[in-house]
Amino acid sequence: MRQKRAKAYRKLMSLYSMSFGFRQPYQVLVDSEMCKASIAQKLELNKQLGIVLQGSVKPMVTQCCIHELYLQGKDQQPAVDLAKTFERRKCNHREAIPGDDCLASVVGETNKHRYVIATQSQELRTKLRAIPAVPIVHINRSVMILEPPSKATLEAKESVEEKALHPSAPEIASLPSTVPDEPLKKKGPKGPNPLSVKKKKAKPPSAPKESKSEQHKNQIGEKRKRTDGDLAEQSRSPEESSGHKRKRRRKAHASSGGADDAGDHST
Missing domain, CATH: 3.40.50.1010 (5'-nuclease)
Known part of the structure; x- marks a missing residue:
């Protein structure tokens, strides 16, 4: 063929x-x-x-x-x-x-x-x-x-x-309705999954900011505390500070003793 x-x-x-x-x-x-x-x-x-x-x-x-x-x-x-x-x-x-x-x-x-x-x-x-x-x-x-x-x-x-393109009225009535009961939702960008999003932690209440005058007063108070501490150390008795002095004397004594020994050996 x-x-x-x-x-x-x-x-x-x-x-x-x-x-x-x-x-x-x-x-x-x-x-x-x-x-x-x-x-x-x-x-x-x-x-x-x-x-x-x-x-x-x-x-x-x-x-x-x-x-x-x-x-x-x-x-x-x-x-x-x-x-x-x-x-x-x-x-x-x-x-x-x-x-x-x-x-x-x-x-x-x-x-x-x-x-x-x-x-x-x-x-x-x-x-x-x-x-x-x-x-x-x-x-x-x-x-x-x-x-x-x-x-x-x-x-x-x-x-x-022609029948396929233009169905009759009884055929249209026999067809199932395609109109949904609920209105269709508009399509758009979806948000994140609420279960996967971490909750924001509550920030602790911040302390009120101090003014410049208050900051200046605090600095003066700290200086006064330092000066008071220095005066307290100066007012200590020699006995209280003898521990440091004895150590120094011993060192000095050791150095002087070593010098005498060197003199004896030289004679």
């Missing part, structure tokens, strides 16, 4: 996935004509469907389509064997009906089960283009092609987007 075509198919399948809820593995309803064409063109149907739809696939077939292949004779036995390898989709038809009518009834008016239709029937493709969100796959000259979205599909996509 060419790169441009693969990119277009990937984009188209993403549209079906985002707008209509298609999910992998994609459920692909295959009709009898597609089984016959894949055998005639020698195509691996499972592999080609996975390449075109850009993902994993689950091929399915209805009992009416298999019965239609049986009615065409033994020449279509390879197509019958191929159809039997697919998963059976119950169509709830007690008597077999044509394959086109069977697939149209299974898809319904809204394709609520998200089926991808792989068919070679031109009448069925024309009928399915009127139904929104129905991807259609067919084979053209041994090349499998995914058809572009139909007009009904594009209109349904726009309506879905």
Whole structure:
């Protein structure tokens, strides 16, 4: 597959996935004509469907389509064997009906089960283009092609987007109220953690400052105390201060005795 075509198919399948809820593995309803064409063109149907739809696939077939292949004779036995390898989709038809009518009834008016239709029937493709969100796959000259979205599909996509942008009054009423009971606090710089902040210690009351005159009086009082102490030392008796004098006399006596001894030795 060419790169441009693969990119277009990937984009188209993403549209079906985002707008209509298609999910992998994609459920692909295959009709009898597609089984016959894949055998005639020698195509691996499972592999080609996975390449075109850009993902994993689950091929399915209805009992009416298999019965239609049986009615065409033994020449279509390879197509019958191929159809039997697919998963059976119950169509709830007690008597077999044509394959086109069977697939149209299974898809319904809204394709609520998200089926991808792989068919070679031109009448069925024309009928399915009127139904929104129905991807259609067919084979053209041994090349499998995914058809572009139909007009009904594009209109349904726009309506879905419009509902998402502008919800109705009942939908708005069903939504939970987003208004808080309490007014929101304004964001701003937060203060420090009160538990981590130390309390300020109370300073002791400071003593009143003294005036210059009082400071001068205190200095005079200190001088007077010093002079009184000096007078008290001078008024002491010689006996009280004899301890110091005796030490001095002894030193002097020792010095004089040493001098006398030196004189005796010289004589």
